[in-house]
Amino acid sequence: MKDKPTSPRLAWWLFRKFIPLNERRYLQQAMLEVFEDLYTRKSKKAAWFWFWGQFLRSLPALLSNSLYWSGQMFKNYMRITFRNLKKHKFYSFINITGLAIGIACCLIIFLWVQNELGYDRFHKNAGELYRIVQESPQGGKVFHITVTPSALGPLLKERYPEIVHFARHTLTRLDMGREEIHFRESVALVDGSFLQMFSFPLLEGTPQAALEDPYSIVISEEMKEKYFAGEDPLGKTLRVSENVDLNVTGVMEDIPKDSHLQFDCLVPFKLLGESGFDMNDWGNNNWWTYIQLTEGASYQEVEAKISGIIQEHVPKSSSVLHLQPVVRIHLYALDGGGLITYIYIFSGMAIFILLIACINYMNLSTARSANRAREVGIRQVVGANRIQLIKQFMGESVYYAFFALIIGLTILHLLLPTFSQLAGRPLSMDYSISMILVLIGLTLFTGILAGVYPAFVLSSFQAIGALKGALKSKGGRVLFRRILVVTQFSLSIFLIIGTLFVFRQINFMLNRELGYNKENIVCVPMRGQLYRNYQVFKSRLLENPSIISMARANTTPDIKQSSIADYGITWDGREEGDNFSGINIMGVDADYLKTLQIEMAEGRFFSEQIQTDSTDSWVINEAAAEAMGLKSPLGIGVYWDEYKGKIIGVIKDFHFSSLHEEIEPLLMRMNWGVDNILVRIRSDNIPATIGFMQKTLKDLFPHSAFEYEFLDARIENLYRTEQRMEKILTFSTIIAIFISCLGLLGLASFTAEQRTKEIGIRKVLGSTVAGVVFLLSKEFIKWVLLANLIAWPVAYLAVHNWLENFAFRTRIGWEIFLLSGCLALVISLLTVCYQSVKAALANPIDSLRYE
Amino acid sequence: MVILTKQEELFMLTIFRLQEPAYLVNIRNYLFEQTRKDWAFGSLYITLDKLRKKGFVETYTGKPKHTQGGKAIQYYRLTEKGLRMLAEAKRIHDVMWKGFSFPLSKKISANER
Secondary structure, X not given: OOOOOOOOHHHHHHHHHHOOHHHHHHHHHHHHHHHHHHHHHOOHHHHHHHHHHHHHHHHHHHHHXXXXXXXXXXXXXXXXXXXXXXXXXXXHHHHHXXXXXXXXXXXXXXXXXXXXXXXXXXXXXXHHEEEEEEEEEEOOEEEEEOOEOOXXXXXXXXXXXXXEEEEEEEEEEEEEEEOOEEEEEEEEEEOXXXXXXXXXXEEEOOOOOOOOOOOEEEEEXXXXXXXOOOOOOOXXXXXXXXXXXXXXXXXXXXXXXXXXXXXXXXXXXXXXXXXXXXXXXXXXXXXXXXXXXXXXXXXXXXXXXXXXXXXXXXXXXXXEEEEEEHHHHOOOOOOOXXXXXXXXXXXXXXXXXXXXXHHHHHHHHHHXXXXXXXXXXXHHHOOOOHHHHHHXXXXXXXXXXXXHHHHHHHHHHHHHHHHHHHHOOOOOOOXXXXXXXXXXXXXXXXXXXHHHHHHHHHHOOOHHHHHHOOOOOOHHHHHHHHHHHHHHHHHHHHHHHHXXXXXXXXXXXXXXXXXXXXXXXXXXXXXXXXXXXXXXXXXXXXXXXXXXXXXXEOOOOOOOOEEEOHHHEEEOOOOXXXXXXXXXXXXXXXXXXXXHOOOEEEEXXXXXXXXOHHHHEEEEEHHHHHHOOOOOOOOOEEEEOOEEEEEEEEEOOOOOOOXXXXXXXXXXXXXXXXXXXXXXXXXOOHHHHHXXXXXXXXXHOOOOOOOOEEHHHHHHHHOHHHHHHHHHHHHHHHHHHHHHHHHHHHHHHXXXXXXXXXXXXXXXXXXXXXXXXXXXXXXXXXXXXXXHHHHHHHHHHHHHHHHOOOOOOOOOOHHHHHXXXXXXXXXXXHHHHHHHHHHHHOOHHHHHOOO | OOOOOHHHHHHHHHHHHOOOOEOHHHHHHHHHHHHOOOOOHHHHHHHHHHHHXXXXXXXXXXXXOHHXXXXXXXXXXXXXXXXXXXXXXXXXXXXXXXXXXXOOOHHHHHHHO
């Protein structure tokens, strides 16, 4: 037998894949016989050729046959699944509801993440657009600023061929008017190439020419409707700030919501030049500079080339230039973190919730596996192998996931409007191909995740034991189930703790003493004629007894606006190489202290009566006195550019930016760039007071629109992200707890069901209802307590990490941990209670009568 | 009323006519000799399996032969039911084919007219 004929192995392998064993055996034999005959009579080649021909021609018949039988089995599996679903409505309800909510949550969060990640991607050259940012180390910390000198853009374009376009950009709010129509609009001053870089489509006008003339303006569709309803706006004029006329040269579509650039109209940067502004200045940091690189240019290389440019012109500066991709602006904060953190947190949460729902399914299916044992036994006896059983049960969980998907989509559509509001984004569900693929993927993932463990457990039954009904829960499985429940509850407790801390931190921030009284303060921006006629306006308003006092400042006290770098300032007795790291500067008027109700620590505040106060006096805060190392600051001379003077007073520290930050040193100058009015009013009858203010303004300056905001609302706005997060967290936590409880309810009723007889005997022997309830509940209590122990340290770390974001943070108190634990315990007890009490109250005659 | 397909009829007749115990290889060989068609083992097997399930054909395993590498062969034989089906098929066949010839004989053509 030296040349034993060998048949093609590949063909056999395929055979084995497609055709069940019992059919294969004889077929194989017969084919081999002919093959060997051919092999010996003719040649190896002929035999191989014949064999493959036979194989390929046999396939259709064999395949259609085996498909037919798979179809039969599939029908059978479906039928069994449906029967089980109907027979055990309660458990099916728990499983499907849990999975449906889990899927709905995942989808909602997926939609939100997709929306956030899609920010600024609608620009045709989104990948080549960058914003130039500055990074400067000061006093051991690194500060990032997004604004740059106005001379930077033109220089870059001139020097580096990789940079195709640059556009400087700044935002301001200006009064606009045409005939009798007056509004305040947000105006973007940009270079001409702006419209070529960014894809803000023009309905009228061309991107190249629209911003050529310095006295041109491109307006949004919305503005067109406001000022030129029904007319053709091209060539017509709009009056800006009551003294400049601009020609409308283009109309653009309204700016999409998912753009970080938001404005109502565009005005050429050149207009500033016309008004005598130095457009090539290195001394100011007031402009955002955007550049567009050539396609394929490496941004790291460009970044490396430009990083040191500032020093060439401002030798003292320590700032380094970086490029920030436009598509990252919305997501990534420059000093780390940013929205992307929340995206990770919420995605994690969605996965948590889905996991909890899957755990419900696993627990219930394995706990109740005894019900399916006979079926498995029979299937094994008639020849089902393990793989087939696994497939069956996995398939079953995928069906469940599919039902859940349908219900989940319904939930999604019901919740979407609410959630859009919560997230502050218009979210919508569109059934595109990719979305459907995501849906299918999610269903399969959920089904497989939920079904894989039950499938392995159920398929591992021994036919003999299963048929005899002598099926005992294996210790290992019970343990695994406990681990799953503990995991579930750990996740829920973790979420409760997280939510409570977010809640507490927000409350803490909103209620913290800021060092001034933020209630009942109306902020009115200064504009046009108000600048010159402020005193008239003020005296008119103060005639009304509801208006207590008025002050002006360069900024409202919720955001800091201007700062001086450490090298820009000096004072009497300043030492070389101290670790002073710059100071904030604020312009205020004499009534600022009184209006905001801030207290003095030392000296006095500015006064209208003393002439020199507005020309050579400073007021500093306590933090500044400390940072400057001044023991007795009064009378010390401070020098900043052309501003000089002596310190006349020290005010107590107050928060002039969000509580994310420490109270920084502050220098105050009288009447320096004051363009915000702060009005303190009485708390009674606020609408009438506002109405009075509006009327007074209209009387004095008929062409200006009245715009106002409450200071406390502005302050609340600072913590909008956190508040949004609080809402979403609360929502997710409730859902997580709800699903966990559903699972617990299922398990509890299952346990009660199983122990019916035991309870009957106990009651006959004299056990009390309370005793039985305790017996049934104590196991669950144990699990929840264990879950607490696991969740606490993890939650502590997470909360601690999150609170690091805030300079002023609430204490991590143990009572919240305890409270969360108790909450989880109470909720789970209530869940279990119903079942336990029901079982305990049952008449032992009923439960024992079959014996 | 079950009517055998042509293929089923052919296979069953082959089993009937074979002088030796019928199994896949010799059934295929015989069919090839008579019809000159090279049957695929797969369709052969499936058809025979369907016949078996309908109860017209039954299988039995022979004694392991030395030449087969010691493996048993699955043989086919007709059942009582199968034989009755064949008889029925023959009756229908005879009735249906009676008097047919091509080209048509004058007598029938005349009748039709």
